[in-house]
Amino acid sequence: MQADISVGNGVLGGVEPCVVVVGVGLIGGSIAAALRAADPRVTVIGIGRNVARMQAAQERGLITGWANSVSAAAVPPGSLGVVCLPVDRIVGAVRELLAAGCGAVTDAGSTKDEICRELLAERLFVGAHPIAGSEHAGFEHADAGLFRGRVCVICKGGAASTVVARVERFWQSLGLSLQWLSAAEHDRILALTSHLPHVLAAVAAGVVADEQLVFAGSGFRDTTRIAAGSADLWTSILLGNADACIESIRRAEQLLGEFRGALERRDAAALRALWAASAERRRKL
Amino acid sequence: MQADISVGNGVLGGVEPCVVVVGVGLIGGSIAAALRAADPRVTVIGIGRNVARMQAAQERGLITGWANSVSAAAVPPGSLGVVCLPVDRIVGAVRELLAAGCGAVTDAGSTKDEICRELLAERLFVGAHPIAGSEHAGFEHADAGLFRGRVCVICKGGAASTVVARVERFWQSLGLSLQWLSAAEHDRILALTSHLPHVLAAVAAGVVADEQLVFAGSGFRDTTRIAAGSADLWTSILLGNADACIESIRRAEQLLGEFRGALERRDAAALRALWAASAERRRKL
Numbered sequence: 001m002q003a004d005i006s007v008g009n010g011v012l013g014g015v016e017p018c019v020v021v022v023g024v025g026l027i028g029g030s031i032a033a034a035l036r037a038a039d040p041r042v043t044v045i046g047i048g049r050n051v052a053r054m055q056a057a058q059e060r061g062l063i064t065g066w067a068n069s070v071s072a073a074a075v076p077p078g079s080l081g082v083v084c085l086p087v088d089r090i091v092g093a094v095r096e097l098l099a100a101g102c103g104a105v106t107d108a109g110s111t112k113d114e115i116c117r118e119l120l121a122e123r124l125f126v127g128a129h130p131i132a133g134s135e136h137a138g139f140e141h142a143d144a145g146l147f148r149g150r151v152c153v154i155c156k157g158g159a160a161s162t163v164v165a166r167v168e169r170f171w172q173s174l175g176l177s178l179q180w181l182s183a184a185e186h187d188r189i190l191a192l193t194s195h196l197p198h199v200l201a202a203v204a205a206g207v208v209a210d211e212q213l214v215f216a217g218s219g220f221r222d223t224t225r226i227a228a229g230s231a232d233l234w235t236s237i238l239l240g241n242a243d244a245c246i247e248s249i250r251r252a253e254q255l256l257g258e259f260r261g262a263l264e265r266r267d268a269a270a271l272r273a274l275w276a277a278s279a280e281r282r283r284k285l
Numbered sequence: 286m287q288a289d290i291s292v293g294n295g296v297l298g299g300v301e302p303c304v305v306v307v308g309v310g311l312i313g314g315s316i317a318a319a320l321r322a323a324d325p326r327v328t329v330i331g332i333g334r335n336v337a338r339m340q341a342a343q344e345r346g347l348i349t350g351w352a353n354s355v356s357a358a359a360v361p362p363g364s365l366g367v368v369c370l371p372v373d374r375i376v377g378a379v380r381e382l383l384a385a386g387c388g389a390v391t392d393a394g395s396t397k398d399e400i401c402r403e404l405l406a407e408r409l410f411v412g413a414h415p416i417a418g419s420e421h422a423g424f425e426h427a428d429a430g431l432f433r434g435r436v437c438v439i440c441k442g443g444a445a446s447t448v449v450a451r452v453e454r455f456w457q458s459l460g461l462s463l464q465w466l467s468a469a470e471h472d473r474i475l476a477l478t479s480h481l482p483h484v485l486a487a488v489a490a491g492v493v494a495d496e497q498l499v500f501a502g503s504g505f506r507d508t509t510r511i512a513a514g515s516a517d518l519w520t521s522i523l524l525g526n527a528d529a530c531i532e533s534i535r536r537a538e539q540l541l542g543e544f545r546g547a548l549e550r551r552d553a554a555a556l557r558a559l560w561a562a563s564a565e566r567r568r569k570l
Contacts, residue, residue: 131500131501131502132502132503133502133503133504134503150502151499151500151502153500179499179500189497189500190500192492192493192494192497193493193497193498193500193501193502193505194500194501194502194504194505196489196492197489197504197505197508197509198504198508199541199544200485200486200488200489200508200541201485201504201508201563201567202544202559202560202563202564203485203537203540203541203544203563204481204482204485204537205563205564205566205567206540206559206562206563206566207477207481207533207536207537207540208477208478208566209477210566210569212474212477212478213478213566213569213570214436214464215416215436215438215464215474215475215478215479216416216478216479216570217416217417217418217435217436217478217479218417218418218419219418219479219482219483219486219510219511220478220479220482220570221570222507222508222510222511223482223483223485223486223507223508223510223511224482224563224567224570225504225507225508225567226504226507226508227563227564227566227567228564228567228568229564230564231557231560231561231564232557234556234560235553235556235557235560238544238548238556239548239551239553239556242548242549242551245548246545246548246549248492249541249544249545249548250545251492252488252489252492252541253538253541253542253545255488255491255492256484256485256488256534256537256538256541257538259484259487259488259523259534260531260534260535260538263523263524263527263530263531263534264527264531266524266527268520268524271519271520271523271524272516272517272520274487274491275487275512275516275519275520276516277491278486278487278488278490278491278509278512279487279490279512279513279514279515279516281490281491281493281495281498281512282486282490282509282510282512282513283513284495284498285498285501285505285506285509
């Protein structure tokens, strides 16, 4: 099934000629779609366990070949590997790609500290987090434009500078603009800008009874949209960034308590000040 | 400025021939737009303090006449009055419209219990809450389709049945489907489906620092959209439903504490169960 292609260890014309995508879901599928849209000649090898789904992804034209597992036979030597698995399965897949002969490996995990610490000694690995996605799962929702105009965080870790440059060019080629953070900084910030909003969305959805949903307006709809995401995916993300998420939840509990206290005191000035501070922050987006 | 029209005390052809809208902002302006779109012959009298803004609303074709305050001179006898003011100013405006000769009066307030209790003796008043809106304010954002397919809660209170029927037809004519609740039930439910999500959105926006906003993705954007609403408006809504909002915040604090506890114990099964319950609720929407 796999295309017979060898790419040496370089980049041709600024574009990766061959990319191995481990995990062809929404993110992996969208990476494949963006690569194929940018250059239909690109080779995209998908790695996934489910034969029927890999065949379907190939029929859709997202991937040009596939295999059920990472191996030297499946990975064209020197190609770029991208791991798009749930965060608790990323480290293993990165090691497999490196052993199979990838020239550089990156990932799309929503948490970075554990992954990058475990892979600190790998000179060919650069951690990344393209901040894009949706509550949908599966390559059926793949979108070549998913990354356009979004931010990708790069965690250089212990990678060689030429590998960092290659991985940076790869993510940029999908339309992402780059930001550099240490893996620990990434996790502290994303706990506030992504993981906490997901928990708050789950809380907003969780306290409403089924028969009350008819009284939900567009505000509820928007606020809880991301609560529809996969339980497995979000369990692994929250556990993969547990300490920072606990801290972000504590800050939310404190602010929520301030809103409640102002209401209990019927303190209009305090409520207005709390609301105005949040509204101003939001309007800066 | 006001159109010279008398409408008796009835409804012509199922459509209100003359409606007095007190407060021509997003909601009042959208009601006016929907009425004018359905029948360009309808008379819509706007009541607002700001002369320049009332003139602008008339130039836009939203209202056919206006006045700075409610008076018998401004209100065609028997016409339908709709109060679209912040909740703490609704009762006074309803009383003025009734004194000025409206045949029926309704409101669009997001809280109902205080308003309906104060107006329980008014046989010509029916409380209502069209569950539609946006984080934008002002008639510049008026949208004739804002109410289409949305739910309007009717709180019958002490109104005469003919008045209830007239007000129900009015809201239905804007494209809303009706649900009937007592005012107290309305406030308990909306505290969960609307007021709490607004507070959680404000919390999600409030804990993030300005320089971290670059790392906010579409999830943060959606979850916090409604936090950009007006501080005055939301202060009056939360204070107008303080007890139910305090209770809904307590439930959110409890669920948030369960998420934190599961994370502190690194309890994947508990996290997955919490997430799955919320996700299932959200997917039912």
